[in-house]
Amino acid sequence: MSTAHPSLPRRSRLDPEPVARRDFLGLAALWSAAAALGFAALGALRLPKAAVLPSPSKKFRVHLPESLAPGEAYVPPGRSVALFKGADGVFAISTVCTHLGCIVKPTPHGFDCPCHGSRFAPDGSVVRGPAPAPLPWLAVTSAGGGSVIVDEGASVPPGTKVAV
Amino acid sequence: MSARSSDDGLARLWANLRAAPRRLRETMFRSGPPVSDRARSSFIFGNVFLHLHPARVHRWSLRWATTWGLGMIALSAFLVTLVTGVLLMFYYKPYPDVAYESIKNIHFVVPTGRFMRNIHRWAAHVMVIAVLAHMARVFFTAAYRRPREFNWLIGMGLLVTTLGLSFSGYLLPWDQLAYWAITIGANIAQSPREITDALGITASFDPGGLQKLLLLGSDEVGEEALIRFYLFHVMLLPLILVALLAVHFWRIRKDGGLARPADAEARLGPPHPATYPVFTEAPQKTYHLAAVVRGRTPAVGNGPEGTVPAMPHLLYGELALFMLTVGICLVLSVLFDAPLKELANPAVPENPAKAPWYFLGLQELVSFSAFMGGIGIPTMVLIGLGLIPYLDREEAGTGEWFGGPGGGALVGRAAVFGLTTAVALEALAIHFGWLRQWWPEVPQLLITAFNPGTVLTAIYAAYSLWLVRRHNSTRAGALGLFTCFLAGFVVLTVIGTYFRGPNWEFYWSPTHWPGH
Numbered sequence: 001m002s003t004a005h006p007s008l009p010r011r012s013r014l015d016p017e018p019v020a021r022r023d024f025l026g027l028a029a030l031w032s033a034a035a036a037l038g039f040a041a042l043g044a045l046r047l048p049k050a051a052v053l054p055s056p057s058k059k060f061r062v063h064l065p066e067s068l069a070p071g072e073a074y075v076p077p078g079r080s081v082a083l084f085k086g087a088d089g090v091f092a093i094s095t096v097c098t099h100l101g102c103i104v105k106p107t108p109h110g111f112d113c114p115c116h117g118s119r120f121a122p123d124g125s126v127v128r129g130p131a132p133a134p135l136p137w138l139a140v141t142s143a144g145g146g147s148v149i150v151d152e153g154a155s156v157p158p159g160t161k162v163a164v
Numbered sequence: 165m166s167a168r169s170s171d172d173g174l175a176r177l178w179a180n181l182r183a184a185p186r187r188l189r190e191t192m193f194r195s196g197p198p199v200s201d202r203a204r205s206s207f208i209f210g211n212v213f214l215h216l217h218p219a220r221v222h223r224w225s226l227r228w229a230t231t232w233g234l235g236m237i238a239l240s241a242f243l244v245t246l247v248t249g250v251l252l253m254f255y256y257k258p259y260p261d262v263a264y265e266s267i268k269n270i271h272f273v274v275p276t277g278r279f280m281r282n283i284h285r286w287a288a289h290v291m292v293i294a295v296l297a298h299m300a301r302v303f304f305t306a307a308y309r310r311p312r313e314f315n316w317l318i319g320m321g322l323l324v325t326t327l328g329l330s331f332s333g334y335l336l337p338w339d340q341l342a343y344w345a346i347t348i349g350a351n352i353a354q355s356p357r358e359i360t361d362a363l364g365i366t367a368s369f370d371p372g373g374l375q376k377l378l379l380l381g382s383d384e385v386g387e388e389a390l391i392r393f394y395l396f397h398v399m400l401l402p403l404i405l406v407a408l409l410a411v412h413f414w415r416i417r418k419d420g421g422l423a424r425p426a427d428a429e430a431r432l433g434p435p436h437p438a439t440y441p442v443f444t445e446a447p448q449k450t451y452h453l454a455a456v457v458r459g460r461t462p463a464v465g466n467g468p469e470g471t472v473p474a475m476p477h478l479l480y481g482e483l484a485l486f487m488l489t490v491g492i493c494l495v496l497s498v499l500f501d502a503p504l505k506e507l508a509n510p511a512v513p514e515n516p517a518k519a520p521w522y523f524l525g526l527q528e529l530v531s532f533s534a535f536m537g538g539i540g541i542p543t544m545v546l547i548g549l550g551l552i553p554y555l556d557r558e559e560a561g562t563g564e565w566f567g568g569p570g571g572g573a574l575v576g577r578a579a580v581f582g583l584t585t586a587v588a589l590e591a592l593a594i595h596f597g598w599l600r601q602w603w604p605e606v607p608q609l610l611i612t613a614f615n616p617g618t619v620l621t622a623i624y625a626a627y628s629l630w631l632v633r634r635h636n637s638t639r640a641g642a643l644g645l646f647t648c649f650l651a652g653f654v655v656l657t658v659i660g661t662y663f664r665g666p667n668w669e670f671y672w673s674p675t676h677w678p679g680h
Contacts, residue, residue, distance in 0.1 A: 079511070100352060116668045
């Protein structure tokens with residue numbers, strides 16, 4: 001304080017130099033413009049996120065072959081689902097690998113992923129490899145006459161089986 | 165009287181017509197042929213396309229060993245992809261199945277189509293290699309230091325954009341290779357779910373799902389994804405790349421040209437007598453451009469020491485590099501066709517499904533943990549690279565290969581350390597498996613945090629910190645870390661490329677792959 005010029009008014013943290021009116025207006029204009037453009041950009045960024053996904057329906061009806069043995073997988077053509085028929089009913093396991101989305105292949109001892117070597121047990125649980133989660137079981141409803149409706153978009157707790 | 169004057173008018177018209185070509189040339193290039201120092205300078209700064217060059221360039225910058233021309237090769241490869249890419253757009257149709265047909269047309273029907281496609285593909289590979297090598301050159305010559313810190317960051321942006329361009333171009337042929345590589349890539353974008361699922365918060369907080377949705381425009385790779393990748397590849401990313409390139413080049417000038425050691429002049433020795441005079445018109449007064457150009461003021465009567473005119477020395481070097489790049493792309497394109505597999509089949513993955521070679525190191529890492537390999541470790545590496553110029557504030561060794569404490573010997577030891585550690589960890593994981601094979605019930609978060617990829621990263625980081633302590637220098641640590649990551653990248657890429665077969669199993673050779 002002793003070094004301050006005598007003609008200058010004494011200022012402290014509680015009594016700061018007032019901002020000049022022009023400076024204030026300039027800063028206000030700058031920050032308003034920045035805020036307006038920022039919010040406009042944020043609003044525009046909503047465009048790339050589709051509100052309705054263009055993918056086709058995830059439900060499909062399938063007729064299980066009569067010859068399907070217990071424990072044997074039936075993969076409907078063009079679908080990423082493996083259907084199994086046991087004594088106590090039908091169940092469906094997704095064949096989309098939970099690691100990076102490759103299609104796993106049903107084998108006698110479970111499922112093998114071709115991309116990064118994940119292996120799954122017959123109930124879909126991870127045996128080895130990088131997959132972070134078991135293969136989901138999918139919702140199956142009986143449509144009568146030996147056919148079922150599978151919903152690839154809805155998962156059910158493992159072990160859920162449906163009598164046909 | 166009037167007849168004669170109209171004769172004059174016709175004669176003048178005739179004379180002007182005859183002079184028109186000469187005058188056109190003179191008005192286009194006002195400074196005349198570049199024969200004097202002055203004309204050589206105005207040849208550069210009087211031309212909108214050349215004026216990013218300096219009028220005079222230091223002899224040190226022109227040595228092959230300073231840059232190996234890597235930046236110019238990267239730019240040349242980009243220009244080649246630009247021209248061939250525009251040509252390919254004449255026939256390419258970005259719609260599933262139709263896209264595949266149009267690539268087949270380009271490859272088998274369109275005149276020179278196969279050749280152009282091959283050149284486009286090879287130039288893209290050359291560009292990726294040149295960008296990586298250019299980055300390594302800048303790092304090893306410590307050219308990122310003050311005042312070039314920010315340009316190093318711009319360069320990192322250019323690296324990421326280059327990889328993005330390659331990756332987005334990968335989907336366009338819509339063949340099996342493309343489809344499954346992009347499926348894997350999109351699911352890497354979704355891999356933060358590995359964490360959010362384990363914490364059980366995906367329903368309320370799902371950045372992974374959002375990233376995948378923005379990338380694909382859908383929940384699977386389909387027509388929406390193809391049109392988006394096409395947009396990225398031909399419009400968005402090239403625009404970003406060009407904007408970043410402009411800043412990158414402009415800053416080279418503003419940051420005072422290429423980095424060179426303080427005693428560059430002494431190391432170079434006197435110029436060869438046959439060189440165009442290093443400085444002819446020795447000025448008798450001091451330049452003072454301090455407000456415009458960084459650096460020392462040239463001494464009186466001495467001129468800007470050690471510089472030669474950019475025309476011809478720099479420009480002819482650049483032309484040579486451009487022609488070399490074009491030549492390499494042409495030869496490779498004649499010898500090797502760009503691959504085109506079967507039409508994309510969403511029900512049957514390629515086995516093995518491999519990304520482009522420069523992503524195979526990452527693919528090796530994601531085969532341990534999708535999130536860490538695909539997002540976590542790459543982000544850490546990028547942050548580390550970006551911090552280097554702000555942490556290394558030393559001066560020793562700027563502009564020298566492997567400059568700094570430790571030098572080339574340290575880099576050699578770090579390379580051996582990096583290679584052996586990466587190979588040993590891979591061998592361990594391949595031979596004995598990892599946590600899940602030992603304890604199937606192990607929580608996913610533990611694998612995410614503790615897998616060969618993160619262990620390797622941690623070992624490299626620890627080694628680098630030890631180097632900082634031992635040499636009492638940040639630069640020594642940075643040299644070690646960069647070399648280690650380079651070594652790790654090479655090991656993982658080689659394993660991913662040559663030693664991984666169906667089901668991502670380890671095979672000594674593709675001839676051992678089981679038939680399928």
